[in-house]
Amino acid sequence: MTKQDRCYLLEIQHLAVSFENENGRFRVVDDIDLSLESGKILGLVGESGSGKSVTALAIMRLLPKPWARIDTGAIRFDGEDIVQLPVDAVRRLRGDRIAMIFQEPMTALNPVHRVGRQIAEVFVLHGIESDPERIRQRSRQMLSRVGIADPEQCLMSYPHQISGGMRQRVMIAMALCGNPELLIADEPTTALDVTVQAQLLELIRELQQEIGMSVMWITHDLGLVARLCDEVAVMYAGKIVEQAKVQMMFSNPLHPYTQGLLRSVPRLEGEPKSRMYSIEGTVPSFQAIPSGCRFHDRCPKAMPVCSSISPGQTSMEERKVWCHLYG
Numbered sequence: 451m452t453k454q455d456r457c458y459l460l461e462i463q464h465l466a467v468s469f470e471n472e473n474g475r476f477r478v479v480d481d482i483d484l485s486l487e488s489g490k491i492l493g494l495v496g497e498s499g500s501g502k503s504v505t506a507l508a509i510m511r512l513l514p515k516p517w518a519r520i521d522t523g524a525i526r527f528d529g530e531d532i533v534q535l536p537v538d539a540v541r542r543l544r545g546d547r548i549a550m551i552f553q554e555p556m557t558a559l560n561p562v563h564r565v566g567r568q569i570a571e572v573f574v575l576h577g578i579e580s581d582p583e584r585i586r587q588r589s590r591q592m593l594s595r596v597g598i599a600d601p602e603q604c605l606m607s608y609p610h611q612i613s614g615g616m617r618q619r620v621m622i623a624m625a626l627c628g629n630p631e632l633l634i635a636d637e638p639t640t641a642l643d644v645t646v647q648a649q650l651l652e653l654i655r656e657l658q659q660e661i662g663m664s665v666m667w668i669t670h671d672l673g674l675v676a677r678l679c680d681e682v683a684v685m686y687a688g689k690i691v692e693q694a695k696v697q698m699m700f701s702n703p704l705h706p707y708t709q710g711l712l713r714s715v716p717r718l719e720g721e722p723k724s725r726m727y728s729i730e731g732t733v734p735s736f737q738a739i740p741s742g743c744r745f746h747d748r749c750p751k752a753m754p755v756c757s758s759i760s761p762g763q764t765s766m767e768e769r770k771v772w773c774h775l776y777g
């Protein structure tokens with residue numbers, strides 16, 4: 451399939467986001483491009499602080515005010531630029547067509563209302579259902595689908611009365627009740643134990659195939675990306691360095707950072723005494739971003755040009771990479 455034939459639901463172009471603090475203004479997401487095809491799951495990976503959550507919040511137009519700001523770029527959703535939309539249109543988009551599961555479920559649930567009321571609000575707010583009995587029935591159905599054994603009991607509970615795993619399931623149920631076209635999931639399973647994680651991933655896959663939604667899945671877990679995602683984009687210090695189909699990325703990563711990341715994944719089938727590879731050095735702070743390619747001082751393949759010029763995008767067979775090796 452050529453690029454022209456692909457149907458993108460979400461296309462981010464040249465997006466830059468900055469934060470202001472007492473030391474000045476810092477670009478935490480700098481000129482990134484990212485695309486998500488309709489009905490596909492895109493994994494967004496990268497070390498802590500690389501800008502994954504900020505990117506998600508920019509798409510939702512939920513960046514913390516007044517410190518954060520979108521400096522430049524476009525976030526096209528179904529052809530419309532979210533950055534340019536008036537606030538009321540953004541609000542309609544959120545929940546109706548785009549839903550997000552946050553990194554910390556407790557902050558997204560209201561502690562003073564029962565779970566049942568909060569789910570009902572989603573149905574009412576998005577004009578999906580207004581009859582209280584039907585809402586109750588659909589809420590129970592949704593909670594069973596996300597694997598809650600006693601939905602009735604859960605609907606009656608306050609958020610602090612249920613476990614972290616259950617809260618996360620409730621959040622996922624709430625995000626899915628509006629049948630969103632795009633689901634953004636920001637590390638939704640890291641706090642859960644492995645079996646619960648596996649169940650939830652299975653569920654997301656099922657629902658994704660059933661209702662054809664697209665998913666952006668933010669995670670540190672490359673194993674999870676390999677199992678769940680169709681494509682993967684890798685972020686490093688506020689930049690996307692590579693985006694490709696999952697199989698391509700895992701079998702033949704192009705960017706030296708991606709190569710390092712993949713080598714640092716422990717392998718079950720590896721030699722018993724092989725040491726886990728880790729990339730030397732640490733992610734630069736946003737207050738001291740190196741010039742040129744942000745990875746150059748940790749890169750084993752760095753060339754003189756890498757320290758002075760930021761690499762542009764190179765597109766090749768359904769993948770994109772930002773690295774001078776391929777320029």
Ligand SMILES: Nc1ncnc2c1ncn2[C@@H]1O[C@H](COP(=O)(O)OP(=O)(O)OP(=O)(O)O)[C@@H](O)[C@H]1O
Nearest residue numbers: 469478497498499500501502503504505514517736
């Ligand atoms: N509320 C905030 N105020 C100031 N700076 C922030 C804020 N949130 C994020 N940042 C800055 O943006 C950078 C990117 O943060 P972000 O939360 O997007 O990282 P992340 O990739 O989601 O990391 P993690 O994997 O730990 O969730 C941070 O390093 C930080 O410098």
Ligand SMILES: [Mg+2]
Nearest residue numbers: 502503504553
């Ligand atoms: Mg994050």
